Amino acid sequence: MIRDITIGQYYQTESVMHRLDPRVKLLGTLLFIIALFSYKNPLGYALGIVFLFAVIKLSRVPVKFITKGLKGIVIILLMTVLINLFLTPGTTAVAIGKLTITYEGLAAALGMMIRLILLIMGSSIVTLTTTPNNLTDGLEKGLGFLKVFKVPVGDVAMMMSIALRFIPILLEETDRIMKAQLARGADFESGNLVKKAKSLVPVLVPLFVSAFRRAGDLAMAMEARCYRGGDGRTKMKPLVYKKRDAFGYLILFSFVGISIFLGRWHVISDFFNSLYVNYILK
Amino acid sequence: MPLILDHISQIYNADTEHPVKALDDVSLVIPEGQFIGVIGHTGSGKSTLMQHLNGLMKPTSGKIFFNGQDIDDKDFSKKELRKHVGLVFQYPEHQLFETDVFADVCFGPKNMGMSKKETELAAFDALRKVAFPEDLYYASVFELSGGQKRRAAIAGVLAMKPDFLILDEPTAGLDPVGRYEILDMVAGLHKESGITIILVSHSMEDVAMYVERVVVMDHGKVAFDDTPREVFSHSNELEEMGLAIPEPSKITRKLIELGIDADPGVLTATEAADSIYAALMKNK
Amino acid sequence: MDIVKTDKLVFEYIRRDEEGNPVDVTTALDRVNIDVKQGEFVGILGHNGSGKSTFAKHLNAILYPTEGKVFVNDMDTMDDSKLWDVRRSAGMVFQNPDNQIIGQVVEEDVGFGPENLGVPTKEIWERVEESLRAVDMIDYRKKSPNKLSGGQKQRVSIAGVLAMHPKCIILDEPTAMLDPSGRREVIRAIRGLNDVEKMTVILITHYMDEVVHADRIFVMDKGKVVMQGTPREIFSDVPALTKLRLDVPGPTRIAWELKQKGLPLPDGILTCDELIKEIQKCR
Numbered sequence: 103m104i105r106d107i108t109i110g111q112y113y114q115t116e117s118v119m120h121r122l123d124p125r126v127k128l129l130g131t132l133l134f135i136i137a138l139f140s141y142k143n144p145l146g147y148a149l150g151i152v153f154l155f156a157v158i159k160l161s162r163v164p165v166k167f168i169t170k171g172l173k174g175i176v177i178i179l180l181m182t183v184l185i186n187l188f189l190t191p192g193t194t195a196v197a198i199g200k201l202t203i204t205y206e207g208l209a210a211a212l213g214m215m216i217r218l219i220l221l222i223m224g225s226s227i228v229t230l231t232t233t234p235n236n237l238t239d240g241l242e243k244g245l246g247f248l249k250v251f252k253v254p255v256g257d258v259a260m261m262m263s264i265a266l267r268f269i270p271i272l273l274e275e276t277d278r279i280m281k282a283q284l285a286r287g288a289d290f291e292s293g294n295l296v297k298k299a300k301s302l303v304p305v306l307v308p309l310f311v312s313a314f315r316r317a318g319d320l321a322m323a324m325e326a327r328c329y330r331g332g333d334g335r336t337k338m339k340p341l342v343y344k345k346r347d348a349f350g351y352l353i354l355f356s357f358v359g360i361s362i363f364l365g366r367w368h369v370i371s372d373f374f375n376s377l378y379v380n381y382i383l384k
Numbered sequence: 385m386p387l388i389l390d391h392i393s394q395i396y397n398a399d400t401e402h403p404v405k406a407l408d409d410v411s412l413v414i415p416e417g418q419f420i421g422v423i424g425h426t427g428s429g430k431s432t433l434m435q436h437l438n439g440l441m442k443p444t445s446g447k448i449f450f451n452g453q454d455i456d457d458k459d460f461s462k463k464e465l466r467k468h469v470g471l472v473f474q475y476p477e478h479q480l481f482e483t484d485v486f487a488d489v490c491f492g493p494k495n496m497g498m499s500k501k502e503t504e505l506a507a508f509d510a511l512r513k514v515a516f517p518e519d520l521y522y523a524s525v526f527e528l529s530g531g532q533k534r535r536a537a538i539a540g541v542l543a544m545k546p547d548f549l550i551l552d553e554p555t556a557g558l559d560p561v562g563r564y565e566i567l568d569m570v571a572g573l574h575k576e577s578g579i580t581i582i583l584v585s586h587s588m589e590d591v592a593m594y595v596e597r598v599v600v601m602d603h604g605k606v607a608f609d610d611t612p613r614e615v616f617s618h619s620n621e622l623e624e625m626g627l628a629i630p631e632p633s634k635i636t637r638k639l640i641e642l643g644i645d646a647d648p649g650v651l652t653a654t655e656a657a658d659s660i661y662a663a664l665m666k667n668k
Numbered sequence: 669m670d671i672v673k674t675d676k677l678v679f680e681y682i683r684r685d686e687e688g689n690p691v692d693v694t695t696a697l698d699r700v701n702i703d704v705k706q707g708e709f710v711g712i713l714g715h716n717g718s719g720k721s722t723f724a725k726h727l728n729a730i731l732y733p734t735e736g737k738v739f740v741n742d743m744d745t746m747d748d749s750k751l752w753d754v755r756r757s758a759g760m761v762f763q764n765p766d767n768q769i770i771g772q773v774v775e776e777d778v779g780f781g782p783e784n785l786g787v788p789t790k791e792i793w794e795r796v797e798e799s800l801r802a803v804d805m806i807d808y809r810k811k812s813p814n815k816l817s818g819g820q821k822q823r824v825s826i827a828g829v830l831a832m833h834p835k836c837i838i839l840d841e842p843t844a845m846l847d848p849s850g851r852r853e854v855i856r857a858i859r860g861l862n863d864v865e866k867m868t869v870i871l872i873t874h875y876m877d878e879v880v881h882a883d884r885i886f887v888m889d890k891g892k893v894v895m896q897g898t899p900r901e902i903f904s905d906v907p908a909l910t911k912l913r914l915d916v917p918g919p920t921r922i923a924w925e926l927k928q929k930g931l932p933l934p935d936g937i938l939t940c941d942e943l944i945k946e947i948q949k950c951r
Contacts, residue, residue: 112772114812234772267772270814281440282479285471286540287463287495304491307481319767326728326760327770327828328752328784338779338792426817426847530716557844559715559874560915586847626849631918631940638944644951653918657925664931664950 111270113230119161120231123347124240126354127228133358134224137365138217143374146365147216153357154220154227161231171226172219179218186211205378234266236339242332243341256332264320272313279308385451387414387437387469387548392446394432394604406432407443408604414582416547419574421591421612422584424601425626430584431474433601434550437582438471467496470546474553476537480525485516485536488525492544503543510543511536513577514569531562535569542573549573550582555590567594589630592616592651600627613649632656639663671741671836671868672704672727672758678735679722679891696722698891699736704836704870709862711879711899712872714888715913720872723888724840727870728760741835756785759829761839765821765846774816774824775800775809781832792831799827802865803857819850823857830861836868837861843875851875876903877917880938887912904935919943 119127134150141147158165172179192206229237242259249255280290283304290301364370394407407429414420414437424430435441436448439455439462448455455465473479482488489507498506511521514535525533534554542549551570555563571594574581585591591598591612598615600608602625608615616622619629619637628634632653636646639660644667647659679697682690696719704710714720725731726738729745741757743750759781762768771777775796782792800806803823813821822842829837839858843851855878861867871879879885885902887895889912895902903909906916906924916924923937923946931950937943 112812114810233776235776263772264770267770271766278473279479281435282471282473282476284440285438285466285473286479286492287466287544288491289463289495304479304481308479311481312478316764316767319762319764320770322725322730323760323762323768324770326730326755326762327781327832328755329780330752330784334786335783336786336789336792338776338783338789338796340789425849559913561715561913628848632922635919635922635940635943638940639947642944642948644947653921654925656922657929660922660947661926661929661931664947667951 111230112233113163113167115162117160117162117231118346119157119163119227121346122231122350123341123343124228124232124236125244125341125343126347126350127232128237128240128244130350130354131225131228133354135221137358137362138220140362141213141365143365143367143371145367145370146361147213147220149357149361149364150220151216153361154224157227158223161227163227163230168223168226168230172222175218175222179215182218183211183215186214234263237266238263239337239339239341254332256335260329260332268313268316271316272309275312276305276309279305279312385416385468385547388412388449389414389433389436390447390449392433392436392443392448394429394436394441395444398444405604407436409446410604410606412599412606412609414548414580416580417578418597419571419581419595420583420597420599421595422582422599422601423586423588423591423627425586428601428625429604430601431552432604434471434552434582434584437548437550438469439465440471463496467544468546469548469550470541470544472538472541472549472551472554474556476541476554477525477530477533480533480537480540482525484522484524485528486511486521488536489540489543492540496544506543506545507539510539513542513573514539531558531565534558534566538566546579548580548582550584552584553586554583555585555587563590570594586627588616588622588627592630592633600625612651616651617648636660669706670703670739671706671708672702672870673739674700674702674723674726674733674736675739676701676736677723677726677733677738679719679726679731680734696891697726697733700888700891700893702886702893704868706835706868707862707866708884709859709869709871709882711882711885712870712888713874713876713879713885713902713914715874718888719891720888721840722891724760724838724870724872727758727838729754730760752785756781756832757835759832759834759837761822761825761829761837761842763841763844765818765825768825769813769821769828772812773809774805774811774813777813777824778809778827778831781828785832795831795833796827799830800824802830802861803827817850818846819853822846822850822854826854826857826861830867836870838870838872840872841874842871843873843878851878874914876909876915876920880917887914889913899938900936902936903938 138150158168187203187207188201190204190207190210192204194202195205195208196203238259242255245255288301288304389410389412392407392410396404396406410433422430422433436443442456450465453460480488482491486507489510490503493503493506516532516535516539520528520532525536528536554566554570558566567590570581570583573579583591583595595612598608598610598612599606600615607625608618616629616633622629630651632650632655633648636650636656636659637648639646640648645663650656650659677697677700681694681696683692685691700723712720712723722731726733726745727740729751732746738745740754743754745754769777770780778796778799779792782795787795800809803826805820805823805827808816808820813824843854846854858869858871859881862869873879880899882899885897885899886893887902894912895908903916903920906921909916917938919940920937923933923943927933933946937946
């Protein structure tokens with residue numbers, strides 16, 4: 103159950119996407135999200151979908167592996183869809199008692215769903231194809247300008263990297279502690295919300311104790327290996343832009359530019375609007 | 385009321401490219417009152433096996449019967465099973481969560497629906513059985529030594545008054561004396577209250593001296609299921625499985641090859657010395 | 669030359685009440701004198717709570733002496749300006765394999781130490797490669813540490829220390845959480861480092877059979893060094909070891925018991941082969 107979460111995991115294989123500079127991928131995600139939220143017509147979404155699947159194809163990560171990550175956000179997804187569905191004013195399509203679903207609501211809900219799914223899949227691709235160390239290196243270097251404002255970018259990057267490394271270990275530990283408490287007759291399923299929350303105490307307390315113990319051990323091990331903050335460190339794998347990264351930026355900017363232009367192009371919007379007005383409404 | 389495993393198989397990651405067969409058609413009968421050692425190296429399936437005995441996992445195929453009932457039946461209460469079959473995980477002290485030792489030991493029996501009085505009696509009884517120092521009953525678990533924490537955790541399972549007690553590597557991380565103290569304590573439990581003990585371990589030496597039956601797991605299968613003496617006589621096969629046979633037995637075996645008539649089934653250093661000495665004297 | 673030398677090392681844990689007044693003083697180390705020469709394999713034995721891990725932490729300047737001195741490669745560990753030189757000279761491997769691996773990929777973890785030392789990129793790669801080869805883990809360089817067995821993880825940790833080019837390597841119960849095959853592979857790797865690379869090794873453990881091949885052994889109890897000598901000297905005194913809550917290796921125990929029965933066996937037999945050879949002489 104807990105192990106189904108794929109967000110933040112790394113999928114080991116060889117691919118162009120894996121070799122791409124993390125800065126390209128991070129900026130790519132950011133631009134992809136901006137593009138997603140700027141689309142006004144179905145063509146934009148279609149382009150987004152095509153682009154995403156092309157990227158997935160290039161990454162050689164099985165699609166199934168990525169869609170598995172969506173399970174974790176099903177509830178958020180449903181809520182957004184429902185809110186959009188029922189709370190968007192416009193022409194009524196169906197009325198169930200006091201609740202009305204409008205055509206505009208349908209369109210908004212569908213759009214939002216596609217956006218969220220693409221967003222999650224798009225960002226999973228980055229973590230799946232980038233080792234956390236590489237990812238934090240990318241963030242460290244990409245956000246390096248913040249050092250001017252006294253932000254300890256290096257230390258924060260190290261913290262992130264460690265947090266990511268310990269996620270699978272702590273998940274496994276949670277699983278083990280839950281099983282151990284089940285064996286002592288604990289019950290995590292029955293009862294109301296308050297009772298359920300209470301039943302987690304025997305899991306959370308040992309989990310926190312263990313996390314603190316690990317943190318202490320790890321801090322000691324890091325000091326023993328001469329870690330003393332970000333200054334004066336060299337890199338085993340320094341980030342150097344290669345030809346393919348320039349190519350990556352080129353494709354990225356072209357895609358974002360073209361898709362935003364087409365996705366917001368009023369001629370196309372007007373065309374779909376007239377289709378909608380002429381055929382669906384009549 | 386024996387525990388019966390009937391052709392159990394367990395496959396992990398069945399839907400991926402690398403399915404792992406953790407258990408492969410395992411059948412075992414565990415009658416009440418036995419002291420059993422389950423041995424195998426990491427990944428042999430022994431940990432999966434014991435989780436099945438506690439209903440913490442559903443087998444991919446096969447059935448587990450307790451008291452004549454299929455434990456995966458809808459009308460069978462897993463809680464009832466767990467009351468009768470206590471399971472102590474590896475490093476059990478990592479599950480302690482209450483403010484003091486006594487409260488933590490009460491957690492199990494309370495969950496099993498015992499009254500307050502029954503719960504407290506059971507907790508006291510369990511702490512006494514594991515020889516937990518009396519002046520520390522109300523101490524915070526953070527004040528205890530490693531060995532004491534482990535005893536407290538074992539008491540937490542024992543307090544549910546199980547008929548079967550499964551212990552997964554109960555001596556992991558302890559020093560030699562701590563190891564023997566825990567094993568002696570477990571053997572004492574078996575002797576005094578007749579409770580069935582299943583000791584899961586990767587160390588032959590740990591179990592050899594105590595158990596009456598050894599189940600050796602290898603690649604998800606039961607490789608041997610017999611008395612320790614009989615099992616250790618298959619030293620070559622055991623070594624191929626990455627299991628070291630106890631050194632005393634290894635030495636007497638080599639001596640036999642060299643024509644000294646010692647006993648190949650010795651389990652402890654003292655037994656080995658006795659047998660070697662007797663063999664040498666006989667020749668003179 | 670002494671790589672490690674402690675001079676009347678004392679360490680006290682002081683427990684304080686809420687107002688900060690000391691209520692309880694535990695002497696974890698009591699006038700400990702231990703010296704380790706270049707290229708030696710030294711074993712430090714003791715049961716849990718004997719002070720052996722506290723001792724180890726002094727060699728890496730994680731803890732500082734309450735009294736006495738600790739010298740690592742002739743540097744006083746109290747000298748703040750030498751802190752990082754001390755730590756790079758005395759590499760530490762800890763007990764829990766999960767809690768000391770920082771990298772998400774094996775080779776990145778091994779590179780962590782050299783990165784901290786400011787080693788140039790090209791040299792980091794060379795060091796990572798040679799270190800992984802030394803512990804026979806080169807085939808796993810691209811793997812995630814989470815996918816490795818306990819023994820493999822500990823070998824990665826050893827490589828991570830080696831890549832810092834230390835003067836000696838200190839292993840604090842590196843096998844306590846491993847299964848027998850994991851223990852074997854880690855001990856084999858450690859012995860290889862000492863034999864082949866001439867690395868100075870300090871192995872802290874409560875498993876007697878792991879230090880049978882050491883050059884010298886120190887036995888600790890209640891914060892004091894209570895026995896020292898070659899394995900043969902140490903293991904010939906079975907009653908003393910038993911009194912110290914320590915086990916002796918199987919063959920040693922059998923030899924000792926046979927000797928009690930009157931067989932003319934020499935003291936301090938350590939391995940199966942030795943024992944068998946000696947028994948044959950008795951026929």
